[in-house]
Amino acid sequence: MREAVIQTERLGKRYRIGEREPYRALRHILGETLKSPLRIFRRTRPSYFWALKDVSFEVREGEVLGLIGRNGAGKTTLLKILSRITRPTDGHAEIRGRVGSLLEVGTGFHPELTGRENTYLSGAILGMSKKEIDAKFDSIVDFAEIEKFLDTPVKHYSSGMFVRLAFSVAAHLEPDILLVDEVLAVGDIAFQKKCLGKMGDVAHGGRTVVFVSHQMNQIRRLCQRVVWFDAGQIRKNGPTAEVVGAYEGAMAAGEVVGSPAAATPGGKARFLRWEIVEPRASEPHLLSSLGPVTVNFEVRVNEPVLRGHHGAALFNAERQLMWAWATDDLRLEPGSHLLSYTFPMLPLRPGVYAWQVSLWDDRTLLELWDCLPEMIIATEVHQHPLDEWNGVLNIPCNFHVSDGRGMRLAGSARI
Amino acid sequence: MGIAPIQVAHFERPVVRITARRGWLQLELRELWSYRELLYFFVWRDVKIRYKQTAIGAAWAVLQPFLTMVVFSLFFGALAKIPSQGLPYPVFYYCALLPWMYFASALQNATNTVVEHQRVITKVYFPRLVLPLASVLSGLVDFAIGFVVFLAMMLYYGIVPTRTTLLLPVFLLLAVLTALGLGLWLSALNALYRDVKYVVPFLLQFWMFASPVVYPSALVPERWRWLYALNPMAGVIEGFRWALTGHGQPPGGMLLVSAGMVAVTILGGLIYFQKMEGTIADVV
Numbered sequence: 001m002r003e004a005v006i007q008t009e010r011l012g013k014r015y016r017i018g019e020r021e022p023y024r025a026l027r028h029i030l031g032e033t034l035k036s037p038l039r040i041f042r043r044t045r046p047s048y049f050w051a052l053k054d055v056s057f058e059v060r061e062g063e064v065l066g067l068i069g070r071n072g073a074g075k076t077t078l079l080k081i082l083s084r085i086t087r088p089t090d091g092h093a094e095i096r097g098r099v100g101s102l103l104e105v106g107t108g109f110h111p112e113l114t115g116r117e118n119t120y121l122s123g124a125i126l127g128m129s130k131k132e133i134d135a136k137f138d139s140i141v142d143f144a145e146i147e148k149f150l151d152t153p154v155k156h157y158s159s160g161m162f163v164r165l166a167f168s169v170a171a172h173l174e175p176d177i178l179l180v181d182e183v184l185a186v187g188d189i190a191f192q193k194k195c196l197g198k199m200g201d202v203a204h205g206g207r208t209v210v211f212v213s214h215q216m217n218q219i220r221r222l223c224q225r226v227v228w229f230d231a232g233q234i235r236k237n238g239p240t241a242e243v244v245g246a247y248e249g250a251m252a253a254g255e256v257v258g259s260p261a262a263a264t265p266g267g268k269a270r271f272l273r274w275e276i277v278e279p280r281a282s283e284p285h286l287l288s289s290l291g292p293v294t295v296n297f298e299v300r301v302n303e304p305v306l307r308g309h310h311g312a313a314l315f316n317a318e319r320q321l322m323w324a325w326a327t328d329d330l331r332l333e334p335g336s337h338l339l340s341y342t343f344p345m346l347p348l349r350p351g352v353y354a355w356q357v358s359l360w361d362d363r364t365l366l367e368l369w370d371c372l373p374e375m376i377i378a379t380e381v382h383q384h385p386l387d388e389w390n391g392v393l394n395i396p397c398n399f400h401v402s403d404g405r406g407m408r409l410a411g412s413a414r415i
Numbered sequence: 416m417g418i419a420p421i422q423v424a425h426f427e428r429p430v431v432r433i434t435a436r437r438g439w440l441q442l443e444l445r446e447l448w449s450y451r452e453l454l455y456f457f458v459w460r461d462v463k464i465r466y467k468q469t470a471i472g473a474a475w476a477v478l479q480p481f482l483t484m485v486v487f488s489l490f491f492g493a494l495a496k497i498p499s500q501g502l503p504y505p506v507f508y509y510c511a512l513l514p515w516m517y518f519a520s521a522l523q524n525a526t527n528t529v530v531e532h533q534r535v536i537t538k539v540y541f542p543r544l545v546l547p548l549a550s551v552l553s554g555l556v557d558f559a560i561g562f563v564v565f566l567a568m569m570l571y572y573g574i575v576p577t578r579t580t581l582l583l584p585v586f587l588l589l590a591v592l593t594a595l596g597l598g599l600w601l602s603a604l605n606a607l608y609r610d611v612k613y614v615v616p617f618l619l620q621f622w623m624f625a626s627p628v629v630y631p632s633a634l635v636p637e638r639w640r641w642l643y644a645l646n647p648m649a650g651v652i653e654g655f656r657w658a659l660t661g662h663g664q665p666p667g668g669m670l671l672v673s674a675g676m677v678a679v680t681i682l683g684g685l686i687y688f689q690k691m692e693g694t695i696a697d698v699v
Contacts, residue, residue: 015697080696084433084540087693093433104538110460112467117460124456125539176428 005096006059012090013052051077064209066223073229075212097176106166111155144168177208214373271369272298291345305332309360347395457549476560480512500662510656511628517558524550525598547598577661586654593647599684603691644672
């Protein structure tokens with residue numbers, strides 16, 4: 001049996017809720033104190049919630065552990081505690097070895113600095129020594145494919161170039177233990193493949209990795225063991241196939257995944273799941289062709305909805321609205337309903353997108369759901385070859401040159 | 416059987432224990448030392464960016480104290496005729512402005528540093544102490560550039576450095592530590608209450624007049640001198656004048672009081688900053 005390199009004992013993390021702004025302005029406190037001077041003595045009891053509670057598990061050397069569960073289940077909080085970004089409220093953990101954490105792509109990058117300077121800065125922030133960066137510098141630049149722009153400030157980079165360099169620096173981190181949050185779905189599809197390949201190398205290279213993802217096929221490919229988190233606690237911990245199977249089973253059985261209503265049963269309506277039914281794919285949230293596309297949202301209605309209003313919106317990863325639609329005067333009887341949308345094509349650039357659906361009854365919001373998992377679009381790219389000219393739309397087109405009478409000349413092309 | 420188990424070389428690995436609370440003051444100097452390269456990179460980046468984003472770059476480090484010196488010499492010197500210990504007004508003021516301006520900008524940068532780095536703080540671990548430390552150290556580059564101008568002024572006014580000049584690093588260190596000690600408090604407080612950063616410019620304005628920048632500390636009545644010395648910058652600035660020009664009085668007793676104050680500020684700052692460190696990522 002290999003040595004345990006991460007051991008946690010009843011780890012817990014409590015957050016305060018109800019405060020919309022995490023930090024306060026001094027003037028608020030002064031103002032409140034002036035208004036009712038006695039209040040500071042009469043402490044109102046703030047309400048708390050446990051983002052993580054009683055979490056005990058261990059990771060052995062060389063193991064690749066996957067963490068799954070819906071959003072807010074505590075996966076990221078756990079990574080933050082293990083990487084020492086925040087301290088637990090309860091319990092303790094013991095870690096043997098140098099820890100590297102990748103919770104975000106581009107940590108520590110500064111827009112004014114050049115690619116070369118940022119490589120050193122970000123590398124140092126992620127925990128590499130200067131000697132280490134020196135040694136890996138060529139390989140980092142090579143992987144990112146940005147040789148020509150090394151001495152250009154990164155504020156002039158396209159988002160694709162930026163992400164490639166940022167990922168490349170991160171991918172060259174070689175700690176004893178690597179903590180990775182879902183940062184892999186970055187860049188264009190070709191680069192995504194490269195990233196996954198690199199992650200696979202790391203995972204199979206004997207290093208200890210703890211990996212958070214919503215994408216079950218990634219988890220299946222990379223992890224040997226999986227821990228499923230639910231509402232801050234461990235629901236299941238075991239071999240990948242077993243745990244992922246149970247998780248997917250629970251999802252299919254109608255257990256709400258990521259819906260906020262899960263915590264408040266007995267509402268009038270609740271969204272249960274969403275999926276892409278056309279074109280069929282191994283992963284119901286992955287879109288691999290432009291269209292036609294049919295997306296279903298399943299909603300369970302507990303009491304009759306008489307003057308229903310339903311909205312659906314699609315956002316990209318930067319939370320820009322891509323498309324939205326609303327329907328009025330819906331009558332929904334109690335029971336399960338499929339809200340189905342068919343698009344001749346969804347010509348969006350590959351990346352991560354998020355649906356948001358809502359259901360109202362006569363101006364009362366019954367349920368608003370930021371759909372999980374997110375939608376991954378992984379279609380072929382029909383775009384300008386240079387990243388900086390890649391737009392939001394991803395549409396194939398025919399191009400030709402003709403004279404005034406419609407005679408085709410040279411230069412026909414299909415993009 | 417047959418195959419002997421391969422003995423895996425057991426490297427010395429750091430063992431980190433993560434718990435809810437730490438003691439009052441557990442200075443992990445060894446850990447801080449292992450992050451010295453990151454400290455260097457932060458300082459290097461601060462300096463680089465400061466000069467990249469401005470049109471005239473490093474000239475700011477010269478212009479700021481120099482122009483202020485001109486204004487002070489004109490109004491407080493030539494017009495108000497404040498006693499200058501027998502020094503030409505430009506020298507009298509520049510000597511004081513060098514450490515003062517260093518201190519003021521170091522304190523301001525240190526106050527903002529935790530909030531400015533909130534993205535990094537919430538995504539990766541390093542001893543947070545590196546941040547205020549870096550902002551206090553990066554100001555020294557400006558100081559060095561400004562100091563070169565002072566050397567030119569000394570030549571111009573024919574001031575010969577004496578042996579007292581050798582004590583200059585002591586006073587500089589005191590200024591650095593004062594900025595760091597207070598910076599620790601303010602950077603953590605600013606993460607909690609964002610208006611702290613608006614308070615700092617006022618604080619600095621009052622503080623400048625509570626320090627012998629525009630006047631010599633000899634103007635302060637003898638019996639209040641001890642109280643005056645509670646302001647560490649008083650000792651620093653008097654010390655700078657004395658060390659650089661040999662004029663004025665050596666700030667002996669005053670310096671001791673100042674050093675004591677700095678020690679208390681730093682100790683308190685470290686305790687407070689460390690208390691905040693574990694949860695700072697949750698509040699910024």
